[in-house]
Amino acid sequence: xxxxSGADYMSIEYHGDGVKSLSIADRMVLCNLASEMxxxxxxxxxxxxxxxxxxxKTEGCWADEGASYLKEITINLDEIFPVVAAPHHxxxxxxxxxxxxxxxxxxxxxTCTNGRIEDLxxxxxxxxxxxxxxxxxxxxxxxxxxxYLQAMKEGLIETFFExxxxxxxxxxxxxxxxxxxxxxxxxxxxxxxxxxxxxxxGNNMASIYLASPATVAWSAxxxxxxxxxxxxxxxxxxxxxxxxxxxxxxxxxxRFSSNTWNYADVDNLNTDQMFAGNLTYxxxxxxxxxxxxxxxxxxxxxxxxRVKAGDIIMAGANFGCGSSREHPAVGLAFAGIKAxxxxxxxRIFYRSAVNQGLPILLVPAAVDAYKQGDLVEIDFGKxxxxxxxxxxxxxPLPAKLMEIFEAKGLVNYVKNK
Numbered sequence: 169x170x171x172x173s174g175a176d177y178m179s180i181e182y183h184g185d186g187v188k189s190l191s192i193a194d195r196m197v198l199c200n201l202a203s204e205m206x207x208x209x210x211x212x213x214x215x216x217x218x219x220x221x222x223x224x225k226t227e228g229c230w231a232d233e234g235a236s237y238l239k240e241i242t243i244n245l246d247e248i249f250p251v252v253a254a255p256h257h258x259x260x261x262x263x264x265x266x267x268x269x270x271x272x273x274x275x276x277x278x279t280c281t282n283g284r285i286e287d288l289x290x291x292x293x294x295x296x297x298x299x300x301x302x303x304x305x306x307x308x309x310x311x312x313x314x315x316y317l318q319a320m321k322e323g324l325i326e327t328f329f330e331x332x333x334x335x336x337x338x339x340x341x342x343x344x345x346x347x348x349x350x351x352x353x354x355x356x357x358x359x360x361x362x363x364x365x366x367x368x369x370g371n372n373m374a375s376i377y378l379a380s381p382a383t384v385a386w387s388a389x390x391x392x393x394x395x396x397x398x399x400x401x402x403x404x405x406x407x408x409x410x411x412x413x414x415x416x417x418x419x420x421x422x423r424f425s426s427n428t429w430n431y432a433d434v435d436n437l438n439t440d441q442m443f444a445g446n447l448t449y450x451x452x453x454x455x456x457x458x459x460x461x462x463x464x465x466x467x468x469x470x471x472x473x474r475v476k477a478g479d480i481i482m483a484g485a486n487f488g489c490g491s492s493r494e495h496p497a498v499g500l501a502f503a504g505i506k507a508x509x510x511x512x513x514x515r516i517f518y519r520s521a522v523n524q525g526l527p528i529l530l531v532p533a534a535v536d537a538y539k540q541g542d543l544v545e546i547d548f549g550k551x552x553x554x555x556x557x558x559x560x561x562x563x564p565l566p567a568k569l570m571e572i573f574e575a576k577g578l579v580n581y582v583k584n585k
Contacts, residue, residue: 169241171409172259172436173486176206177515178238181231186245187212192221193286200281201362204258206486208515249403250396252358253378256366257436263403264383264395274357275388276342276349277381278309282360283338285315285322287381292324294385294396300332301391307342307349308335333388340445342369350446351376358387363490365438367466368445417468423540424474430540431468431483438490439517441467443499445491453494456502463499477504480544482535484510487528488517494524501526501577507546509553511535522569525577529553534560548573 180202182195190198195212202210212218214228250264277283277291288310300306308328310316316338319325328335334348342349351357351374359369364376379387382396395401415434417423423430431437439445443462451458464471481500487510488496497517500508501524508521511532521528527548534553538544542556551564565573575581 169407170205173206178207180207180210182212193284250383255375259409261405263405265401265403267393270393272356272358274351275306275384276359277384279361281362282381283311285318288319288324290381291385292327295331296327306333306388308333309341310338312338358384365440425541426543428480428544432535432538435484436486436489439496442496453498456498459495459499475503478506480506481508482538485512488514492516494520497521497524497526523578525573527573531560531562
């Protein structure tokens with residue numbers, strides 16, 4: 169319907185009578201997933217549901233009366249049905265009935281997206297008094313210590329253990345590719361997490377399906393993707409975002425020529441591909457020299473050894489999607505990348521890039537025109553990208569933004585001031 173970059177740079181507002189039927193937990197899930205659409209943020213109205221939850225009335229933040237919207241989408245809540253995001257993109261959405269019967273060997277419920285007490289109650293209701301298949305590895309991750317304790321008080325943890333699941337400490341855990349639960353080669357995982365990029369859970373030979381807690385719980389019991397309503401439906405998800413292929417750069421394939429790294433054919437180059445998620449807590453974002461050896465490992469293994477100051481990266485659409493970790497922008501800026509030229513960029517990554525002094529230029533025509541081996545030149549002042557002598561214009565960057573880039577980042581800029 170929207171796609172992983174369909175709301176780039178936008179704010180999303182949820183309106184309508186159906187909003188009142190959504191709990192705060194429901195709303196938190198939807199707002200959490202705003203970044204998977206490329207949005208800056210997502211908001212619900214400060215209505216009586218929020219007032220009851222907070223215990224006090226609040227004004228909230230909302231668009232001005234009479235504001236115009238770039239897109240208006242109507243969803244009838246009476247017509248929705250269970251869906252999954254199939255490998256390897258978050259917007260590869262299908263009805264559960266379209267993939268029903270797909271064998272799975274691992275299940276994950278929890279993390280920031282669906283680890284609230286309401287989610288755990290839903291899963292426990294499904295699992296209570298039942299046993300998981302012996303081959304099924306199932307992890308439950310409460311989103312916080314408070315939720316973990318509440319789940320203990322309500323007997324939910326006992327239900328999970330008795331069913332054969334394992335309850336992990338509150339953390340990103342296997343969603344990020346850390347700790348227990350990293351899938352083996354060829355494993356199909358069904359998860360309530362928010363991302364399923366290739367390699368997201370620490371192994372690019374595994375496949376990840378994203379679904380609701382109820383769908384995950386029923387599927388774990390069956391050992392295959394199962395409709396939580398029971399039976400076999402014939403639902404068809406009517407919206408299909410164009411799916412770019414997942415590009416694998418083979419060992420020995422050289423993507424560098426002249427002064428440019430050629431990833432022009434790579435859409436959705438995500439932060440996991442730039443810096444593996446399982447290193448997030450081992451290497452600090454404040455340690456650029458330690459980030460460098462890991463840049464693009466698993467995507468383009470030659471990059472970190474060969475990249476040098478003044479190099480340019482040419483990339484496709486939705487560059488920098490995925491987790492908001494700063495490591496990739498820190499590493500690329502430290503390496504001295506002159507600029508990333510791409511068709512579009514994830515909003516969070518763009519903000520991080522500015523903070524680190526890494527220019528991102530949106531020049532789709534230049535990306536389309538580029539052929540490996542072409543000499544690429546950039547004139548920031550004039551707003552021109554030259555490729556093999558042909559010029560492509562972009563809006564000249566504001567003076568203050570150029571000062572941030574020249575200072576090698578926002579912190580240095582502020583210090584200098």
